Amino acid sequence: MARKAVRWHIAVFLAPAVLIYTAIMIIPLFATLNLSLFTLVDRARVFAGLDNFRTLFGDPRWSETFWNALGNNAWFFLVHMLVQNPIGVLLAALLSSPRLRMAAFYRTAIFVPTILSFVIVGFVWKLILSPIWGIAPGMLDMVGLKSLFTPWLGKQEYALTTLALISVWQFVGIPMMLIYAALLSIPDEVLEAAEMDGVTGMSQFWKIKLPLILPSIGIISILTFVGNFNAFDLIYVAQGALAGPDFATDILGTFLYRTFFGFQLQLGDPHMGATIATAMFGIILVGVCIYLFLIQTRLRRYQF
Amino acid sequence: MTMKTLRVALLTSTLLAGAASAQDVTLTIESWRNDDLTIWQDSIIPAFEAANPGIKLNFAPSAPAEYNAVLNSKLDAGSAGDLITCRPFDASLELFKKGQLADLTDLPGMANFGDVAKSGWSTDDGAQTFCVPMASVIHGFIYNKDAFTELGIEVPKTEAEFFAALDKIKEDGTYIPMAMGTNDQWEAATMGYQNIGPTYWKGEEGRLALIEGTQKLTDEPWVAPYRALAKWKDYLGDGFEAQTYPDSQNLFTLGRAAIYPAGSWEISGFKSLAEFEMGAFYPPVQAEGDECYISDHTDIGIGLNAASPNAEAAKTFLNWVASPEFAKLYANALPGFFPLSNEAVALDDPLAQEFVNWRETCKPSIRSTYQILSRGTPNLENETWNASANVVRGTETAEDAAKRLQDGLASWYEPQK
Numbered sequence: 160m161a162r163k164a165v166r167w168h169i170a171v172f173l174a175p176a177v178l179i180y181t182a183i184m185i186i187p188l189f190a191t192l193n194l195s196l197f198t199l200v201d202r203a204r205v206f207a208g209l210d211n212f213r214t215l216f217g218d219p220r221w222s223e224t225f226w227n228a229l230g231n232n233a234w235f236f237l238v239h240m241l242v243q244n245p246i247g248v249l250l251a252a253l254l255s256s257p258r259l260r261m262a263a264f265y266r267t268a269i270f271v272p273t274i275l276s277f278v279i280v281g282f283v284w285k286l287i288l289s290p291i292w293g294i295a296p297g298m299l300d301m302v303g304l305k306s307l308f309t310p311w312l313g314k315q316e317y318a319l320t321t322l323a324l325i326s327v328w329q330f331v332g333i334p335m336m337l338i339y340a341a342l343l344s345i346p347d348e349v350l351e352a353a354e355m356d357g358v359t360g361m362s363q364f365w366k367i368k369l370p371l372i373l374p375s376i377g378i379i380s381i382l383t384f385v386g387n388f389n390a391f392d393l394i395y396v397a398q399g400a401l402a403g404p405d406f407a408t409d410i411l412g413t414f415l416y417r418t419f420f421g422f423q424l425q426l427g428d429p430h431m432g433a434t435i436a437t438a439m440f441g442i443i444l445v446g447v448c449i450y451l452f453l454i455q456t457r458l459r460r461y462q463f
Numbered sequence: 464m465t466m467k468t469l470r471v472a473l474l475t476s477t478l479l480a481g482a483a484s485a486q487d488v489t490l491t492i493e494s495w496r497n498d499d500l501t502i503w504q505d506s507i508i509p510a511f512e513a514a515n516p517g518i519k520l521n522f523a524p525s526a527p528a529e530y531n532a533v534l535n536s537k538l539d540a541g542s543a544g545d546l547i548t549c550r551p552f553d554a555s556l557e558l559f560k561k562g563q564l565a566d567l568t569d570l571p572g573m574a575n576f577g578d579v580a581k582s583g584w585s586t587d588d589g590a591q592t593f594c595v596p597m598a599s600v601i602h603g604f605i606y607n608k609d610a611f612t613e614l615g616i617e618v619p620k621t622e623a624e625f626f627a628a629l630d631k632i633k634e635d636g637t638y639i640p641m642a643m644g645t646n647d648q649w650e651a652a653t654m655g656y657q658n659i660g661p662t663y664w665k666g667e668e669g670r671l672a673l674i675e676g677t678q679k680l681t682d683e684p685w686v687a688p689y690r691a692l693a694k695w696k697d698y699l700g701d702g703f704e705a706q707t708y709p710d711s712q713n714l715f716t717l718g719r720a721a722i723y724p725a726g727s728w729e730i731s732g733f734k735s736l737a738e739f740e741m742g743a744f745y746p747p748v749q750a751e752g753d754e755c756y757i758s759d760h761t762d763i764g765i766g767l768n769a770a771s772p773n774a775e776a777a778k779t780f781l782n783w784v785a786s787p788e789f790a791k792l793y794a795n796a797l798p799g800f801f802p803l804s805n806e807a808v809a810l811d812d813p814l815a816q817e818f819v820n821w822r823e824t825c826k827p828s829i830r831s832t833y834q835i836l837s838r839g840t841p842n843l844e845n846e847t848w849n850a851s852a853n854v855v856r857g858t859e860t861a862e863d864a865a866k867r868l869q870d871g872l873a874s875w876y877e878p879q880k
Binding site: 202220221285288289290291292296309310311312313314315398399400401403404405406417420421422423424425426427 | 528531532535552553554557560561644645646647648649700701702703704705706707710713714832833837840841842843844845848849852853856858859871874
């Protein structure tokens, strides 16, 4: 038997992707991690070890801002998990129902906001909710609920939730599409067998379909997690880099932006900025690992 | 066929244009004043190019909120324009210290400016200057003259009269007494605190005392403006918490609000939008006969990118910017941005003239947080935005806000420890 030939084609076909990914993802990532280990002393870059992290977590001013941003971020994520994903599943279940007319229209209409720019979404919702020109107060007035209106984006207690819900509105199309695809891929034989056994309607959804789409829901959760902890645009567009009122909408992304690039009279500090970016990377890494090792391995998969 | 002819024609014209401008030096100007694009293109650039053949100007502004970040990245990457519009104080000082802005101390045109005008773009000891001062902005209140006549209100001179006027407008109900929101935070700090503040802390006297450490932010002159701001809450429009800066501008120019806490930069925009007559009054003093103080803030300068290959041409332009000719052109093209040169410039715009007249009667000062005090973490200017918005919203008392700012400042600023 001849020795197995070296399979060069594998390396050749992988090379473009590996090179591009390394150049635009891996190298910047490590450059950022590296940057966080240095600091500026008299305009010269000096190796500082973990000093920046000590400042971030040890200095009460830095750590207070950091924990505030992390807490807000966690709430932002929780709203998405509790609102966006269940609604996404519900919409997908409705869409996959064979009796629904104009399914293609609904599918498109719900998905369209996803491709809109954050700038447009932020601006449009700011106008809708504006206490001065917005249509929200007017519409509430029409149904006699004017008293329920408050300037949501300007109130400390509501601003973050309002923004999270705007983001849900924008992105609900993504879980809907993924779940929809998963539902379509369930073979008809399985559903017919269920019907033979008398499992129909709601109980068919709960007992047959839901277990089969759980892996998709898992993937959506992790995408939501990564997306939310990297979020920045919407808050920046709607509330500015100071994430008002009183930092109630400050998330890790806006905190990173302010620190890294500076704001108004505050000069940018690339090293502390990189430290925050590293902390964000760590948080996301831990979250993804928990999912991969604790949750995904326990999900049961069904082969058809 | 026509498509092809067109394409050839376009290509030829591009080539020709390229050949014609080959000998010309083109200077690119970085700026955050994207509102001024037309003014540069229509009046300033033609005037300069007519007087200086061979030098072309390209005014390339970016959005104000992103300017500092964009500029720093461009300078670091070596892709910034030849001329840099300078933010006052530390942002530009830092660029100068990094060697990214050239030293302009010996520029002949600098002789046209006094020390106060240059303070925004000089080293702490005043020995070196690195940007040519272009303009300052003055704070005050712009009011709807028609509304005041209609309600029979006199222009308020003292704080008591000011609040009496607000009460009267509120009682009548036709107008929102004052147009300001807290969504963007800086309105509350810049149009609020820094606007009325100098009257309480006696302008330069208080500002310099704060820098020297002989006064604290918890002292009465620094808390009192917050106490006054806290009272504004009742006179702002419904839902002012979510009201943004453009909202406030629109409320006023649409004639729905009677008083607008302003910076003079609003004048040109307001003139083109408002259909009523506008007047202005300076921040009311505490008691009749007290001396008035205004914030006459050095806001825009222009400097030379140290890495520019066209330094000579750029210096020609900077000397022109320092000349009275430019001052006159700029001040009249942009009413509300007042030249800083020693020579007085007559303005065609009566509202702008009203603002600049205060320089005669009131003592000018600059914004308290800009020089030196916003160098550390926490950043005093950002904290002031936050505190002012909180005080106006009523979620923090004047005393608590002042204490928080003082603690923050004292945590890193030696003279305040």
